[in-house]
Amino acid sequence: MVKASKQTGVDCSGGCGHCGVGDVCPPEGAMSGWRLSISAAAVFLLPLVLAAGGAALCGTGGAGQFVGAMGGLVVGVVGGIAAARRIRRSSEDGA
Numbered sequence: 001m002v003k004a005s006k007q008t009g010v011d012c013s014g015g016c017g018h019c020g021v022g023d024v025c026p027p028e029g030a031m032s033g034w035r036l037s038i039s040a041a042a043v044f045l046l047p048l049v050l051a052a053g054g055a056a057l058c059g060t061g062g063a064g065q066f067v068g069a070m071g072g073l074v075v076g077v078v079g080g081i082a083a084a085r086r087i088r089r090s091s092e093d094g095a
Helices: 034-057 062-092
Strands: none
Touching: 034 062
């Protein structure tokens, strides 16, 4: 990516640090917009929801709730990571 520096008028890639053009450009392959929001929600909220659901499904006993919450948390983390990777791949493919 080549941009013209506003200060010098010289074409540059934004990586030299002389004018600050590189500070504004997102890195290659960076997610933005709704894809970033959904990916963040999948990684953060999905484990919390599944942990709460697992605790609620495994009864009223402390040990059962703990096991259910940990199981839901593990499933949520793995599912959230898988969802984030899928969203990232779809954004790289231009879909």
